[in-house]
Structure formats: C-alpha cells, structure tokens
Amino acid sequence: MAKARHQGIHRPPVLRWLAFQTGIVILIGLAFLFKSTVASYSAFLGGFIFVLPNAYFARKAFRHAGARSAKQIVSSFYQGEAGKLILCAVLFTMAFKWIQPLDVAALFLTFAIMLVTNWLTPLLASGGPQRS
Known part of the structure; x- marks a missing residue:
C-alpha cells in the first residue's frame, strides 16, 4: 500500500515575485x-514606492506558517497591510517634499502600472496559474 503524500499549503514564491516586479520597474524607468x-x-x-511597501507586507505576512499559527498569520496580514499603507504614504510624502523636479505623471503612471502588475504577478512570474 502506497503512503499518502502530505499536501500542505505552500508559501508563495514571494522573492521571485518581488524580483519580477523590480524588473518591471527597471524596464518602465528605462522606457521613460x-x-x-x-x-x-x-x-x-x-515603482519603488510600490515595491518597497509590498516587500514589507510580504515579509510580515508570510513569516508564520501552519494551522497552529492561524491567529499569528491573520495578525501578521493585518499588520503587514497597515504597514504597507503607511509606508506608501510616507514614501509619497518624501518624494513630493524632497525630489525636485518631479514628473508627477510618470510617478503615478508607474505606480498604477505596478498595481495592475501586482494582480498579474502570480501568473506572469510563475509561468501560469498555481495548482492547488
């Protein structure tokens, strides 16, 4: 009789996704x-106003694993999301206050492109839909 294989929940390849997003930022920056x-x-x-808070969220959200850590996982997701929003606000404020001259259209367009890219990253960076 064959042993049953344990099919646990796997962590997403977050580092690969962040590297992919960083590559997209570099391409957009070079295109501009x-x-x-x-x-x-x-x-x-x-782009980096998007990627850096996203990296913070990933670090915070995926540091716990397993059913016994369910409360910590939920807490980490909320903390990560709150921190991500705060970091975005701080980084936008710093950019507008300290970077002159600034092309506001390029800054916001790249941020918006990265938002869409974030939705598509699991498909684009992993070569297809994730199997469960």
Whole structure:
C-alpha cells in the first residue's frame, strides 16, 4: 500500500515575485528615458514606492506558517497591510517634499502600472496559474 503524500499549503514564491516586479520597474524607468531623465527617475520612484511597501507586507505576512499559527498569520496580514499603507504614504510624502523636479505623471503612471502588475504577478512570474 502506497503512503499518502502530505499536501500542505505552500508559501508563495514571494522573492521571485518581488524580483519580477523590480524588473518591471527597471524596464518602465528605462522606457521613460525616451521622454526625459526627470520622467525616468520619477518612474523609478513611483515603482519603488510600490515595491518597497509590498516587500514589507510580504515579509510580515508570510513569516508564520501552519494551522497552529492561524491567529499569528491573520495578525501578521493585518499588520503587514497597515504597514504597507503607511509606508506608501510616507514614501509619497518624501518624494513630493524632497525630489525636485518631479514628473508627477510618470510617478503615478508607474505606480498604477505596478498595481495592475501586482494582480498579474502570480501568473506572469510563475509561468501560469498555481495548482492547488
């Protein structure tokens, strides 16, 4: 009789996803070089204003695993999301206060592209839908 294989919940490949998102930010920033250097570094800022808080969330949210850690997992997700929102606000504030000149359109467009990319990252970075 064959042994039953344990099918646990696997952690998502978060580092691969963050690397993929960072690559997208770099491509967008380089593409904005065709407009201007200000647009290019503004695009980099907009992308990293998205990626850095996302990395914080991933670190916070996926540090616990297992059914016995369910309360800590839920708590970590809430803390990670709150921290991500606060970090976004702080980073946007810093960009607007300290970076001059700034191409606001490039900054927000890149941030918006990264929001959409975030929804698609599990499919794009993993080569297809995740199997359960």
